[in-house]
Amino acid sequence: MLGNVYKVLKNCDLVHSVAEDVINNRQTALDNQEPSATSARKYLDFLDILLTAKDENGKGMTQLEIRNEVDTFLFEGHDTTASAxxxxxxxxxxxxxIQEKVLAELNSVLEDRETDDLQWNDVNKLEYLTMVIKEGMRDHCPVPFIQRQFTKDFELEGKTFPAGTSVSIQMFGLHHNETVWEKPMEFIPERFSKENVAKMDSYQFVPFSAGPRNCIGQHFAMIEEKIILAKLVHRYKFELDPDHTPKKNVAAVMRSDNGIMLRISNR
Incomplete structure (x- = not known):
């Protein structure tokens, strides 16, 4: 048992050292350049924003706070994105x-190209694939629940919950609630059309959580999923294995107890 604990702590130290090296190298680079060079850049990347952010009192984030955010961005998204x-x-x-509709959209975007490499401007053109991804995250919930802690007393339907109370938000339940979704057990990408999304409640679909503590990497995750799925669907046809049915395991990240077996063939 102690050997396992030591191994976990050793691996955590390694993970933290990677993040700290990234942070320290960027901080050194920022310290050695003129302030005007940073402000003149059209866009600041994620780490620049963390290192230069100040609150209303001019106080920046601590090294631990920055490392926690970098850890989340570097490592937390891998399992969830792979699950999605x-x-x-x-x-x-x-x-x-639905797969054929995704392929048709890809063929339209990539028409007359020598490669199937997507350009940055292509990402927003994949509207149907975006609907499919959102419906996949609703139906399968890569993160089926999250937890939060009240920082102040909170009243709900006449009952007061004191500060410090921990609560679980069951996203899988919310995303399959019949009072919120029509035909919640069916896979219908069109429910995420622009017209339908405009009529949704802000907290009806929360695969990345919501509010001030939502996922810091949600836009990056969506782009990553679009590019990977676009490449795969454009090159391969996916079919079910008739002898295998995946069994969901509702945990911190949605997995299959027996794997996801598919038949893949070249297009």
Missing amino acids: ISWILYSLAKYQD
Whole structure:
């Protein structure tokens, strides 16, 4: 048991050292350049924003706060994004008509190109793929629940919850609630059309949480999923394995107890 604890702590130290090296190298680079060089840049990247951010009193983030955010961005997104992509591929294999619509959209965007490499301007053109990804995250919930702690007393329906109370938000339950979603157990990408999204409640669909503590990497995750799924669907056809049905394991990250087995063939 102690050996396992030591191994975990050793691996945590390694992970933290990677993040700290990234932070320290960027801080050194910022310290050695003229302030005008940073302000003149059209866009600041994620780490620049963390290192230069100040509150209303001119106080910046601590090294630990910055490291926590970098850890989240570097490592937290891998499992969740992999889960989302895996389950979306499963749904595309299950619903061949939806897979063909995704392929048709890709062919339209990539028409007359020598490669299937997506350009930055292509990402926003993949509207149907975006609907499929959102429906996949609603239906399969890569993160099925999150926890929060009240920082002050909170009243809900006449009952007061004191500061310090921990609460769990069941996203899987919310995303399959019949009072919120029509036909919640069916896979319907069109429910995320621009017209339908405009009529949704802000907290109806929260795969990345919501509010001031929402996922800091949600836009990056969406772009990552679009690019990977676009590459895969454009090159390969996905079909279900008739002898295998994945069994969901609702944990911190949605997994399958018995894997996700698909049949893949070149297009």
